Each structure stands twice: as C-alpha cells, then as structure tokens.
Amino acid sequence: MNVIIDKLVIFSLCVVLYIPNNSSLLIVPILIVIIISGLMSYFENQQFKIAALAVFIMLSFIYPVYIFFVPLICYDFVVFKIKWLWAILLVPVAVNFLQNSFLINGLIICGTGFAFLLKYRTVFIKNLKGKTILLRDDSKELSIMLEVKNKELMEKQDYEINIATLNERNRIARDIHDNVGHMLSSSILQIGAMLATVSDEKTKENLRLINSTLSKAMDSIRQSVHNLHEQSIDLKNEINTLVNDFAFCHIELQYDIQSNPDKNLKYCFIAVIKEALSNIIKHSNATNVNLTLREHPALYQLIIQDNGNRVNNIDNEGIGLKNIEDRVCAFKGNFNINRSGGFKIFISIPKNNAERKN
Secondary structure, three states: OHHHHHHHHHHHHHHHHHOOOOOOOOOHHHHHHHHHHHHHHHOOOHHHHHHHHHHHHHHHHHOHHHHHHHHHHHHHHOOOOOOOHHHHHHHHHHHOOOOOOHHHHHHHHHHHHHHHHHHHHHHHHHHHHHHHHHHHHHHHHHHHHHHHHHHHHHHHHHHHHHHHHHHHHHHHHHHHHHHHHHHHHHHHHHHHHHHHHOOOHHHHHHHHHHHHHHHHHHHHHHHHHHHHHHHOOOHHHHHHHHHHHOOOOEEEEEEEOOOOOOHHHHHHHHHHHHHHHHHHHHHEOOOEEEEEEEEOOOEEEEEEEEOOOEOOOOHHHHHHHHHHHHHHHHOOOEEEEEOOOOEEEEEEEEHHHHHHHO
C-alpha cells in the first residue's frame, strides 16, 4: 500500500511538470508510463524490470517528453539488486539538458531525489514492520513455550506429589503391619496360651472375650493395610518397572492416562502386560515391542505389539492368552489379536464397566 501511495505522489508531481511543458498534451505518454510502472510493481522478475527500463530509455530518446516521468521509473530502481542502474535514467535528461530550461531540469532532478527519499522511507517502514512482526511472533512462541514448560512442571510436580503420597501410604501400611499387627498377633497367642492353663471358667470367659476383640481388631487392621496397599499402587510406575525389567528386546512405552483408574483395573492391566511380555520371551523372536496405554473419553485402550513370529507355539501360550481374555471379559471389554506383520494384542475397556466392576 505504501508503494502505491508513493507512486501516486510521484506520478502527480511528474504530471504537474509534464502538462505545462507539453503544448500538445498527449495522453499516450502518460498511459504508457502508467503501464510500465504498474508492470514493474507487479512483476518482481529482475530481467523484466531491466527490459522495461530499456524500453523507457529508448522512448525517452525518441520522444523527449518521457523524461518528465524519470522520477516515477527511478522509484523502482533505487534499491535494485544492480546498484546504480537507476543512473542510466539520467542519460536522456543529460542529452536533452540544453533543450529544456534550467528550472525544468532542476525540477526533474529534485523529483528524482524525492523518489529516492520516498523509496528509502518505504523500505525502512517495511523492514521495521517485518522486524516487529518477527519480534511479536518470537514473543508469542516464547510465551507458548513457557506455558508448555509451566504445564509440564505442574504435571511433574503433581506426579511427584502423588508418588510421595503413595509411598507414604505404603510406609504407613508397612508400619501398621510390622508393629501393631505383630503386637496384636503376639497378644492373641499369649491369651491362647493363658486359656490353656487357666482353670477358672469366669476367667476363661473373660479371656475369650478379649481374644475375640483382639481378633476383630486384627482383622480390621489387615483390611486397612490391604486397602492402603491397593490405593498406593501407581499404574504408570508399575508399568515403567515392567518395561525397565524387560531385557529380551527393545521396547517402547507410550503412556497417556491422566486419571486414576480403579484398583481392579490397575491389577488387570499389570497382569495382562506381564502375561503378554512373558509370551513374547517364551514364544517369539521379536526384536521390537511397542506398548501403548491410552485413555479416551469413554474407554481405556491397551495395545501390545511386536514384530516377531511365533517360533515356539505350545499350549502354554494359548493358556496365557485365555487368561488375558478372561481378565478383559470380566470388565466387559474387547479383546482382539492380529497376527499380520508380527503379533498384536488390542484391548479396550469401557470406563463405566471398569467403575462398575469395583
């Protein structure tokens, strides 16, 4: 837009010079100059611009009235790749220097200098806008990167907090089991020994009541410890452990579960992955395994794929696959096997069934 405005201003000045100094007031030179200038603005090809310049210079030698439009044509060659090419435009002006008055020649030269100023101003504004846009894009990209990093840090922090919480639950469950549980077990044994030695029936009855109470307390503690242990299972950590311990061949894990699945489903996934990796070791010559565990809005998806062939197809593999299928069917999930290009186990379990199973 700035180029068009610059050319309109320069063209108006050229016309102001052209009209008083041309008695015949030919419209053809104006139209030709407009066409040449417009084509040079439209086409960025260097050879085309040089050809258009040659045509204009030839017309200026044949028809001197064209020298009044030298500033307009010079505008396109101020910052041209071939430096000083614009100086050729001054040749027709110099050839007709004596035929025109000093004032006209001076105005043409001043118009050319004005075209220089406009061109450099437009180029400067264009470069400044480009740098501004680049700076804005870099700033936006940096902002997005910072948001991503901040999100990753928050997710990592949440994961570490979750792991710390689960470890603390494990510690509490272990302490209860090792300390309180052992004390209660010892008390129950001691009361049992006392029941065997005491002859007074009233004392025996009281000991039996105490023994019953301690037994209920022991059962309650066992249930609490069991629940704490189940709640402390971190699915991602358990699967990472299985992957890290798998040394048969290269294995890649893609874990994309954000929620905390039900404990029964966690046990199902862990057992299925263990069985599948065991089958690969026993019955496959695979060199690469892909393990994908992904969460969708309505279901969980587990894919275990290897690139090997079954080289030891014995009954145990069938039993292992049947166990996997039974576990999946318990959640009313889908279990599929694909043997083309390797061996692929595809499992999907609806979320509502996973919650209802509990």
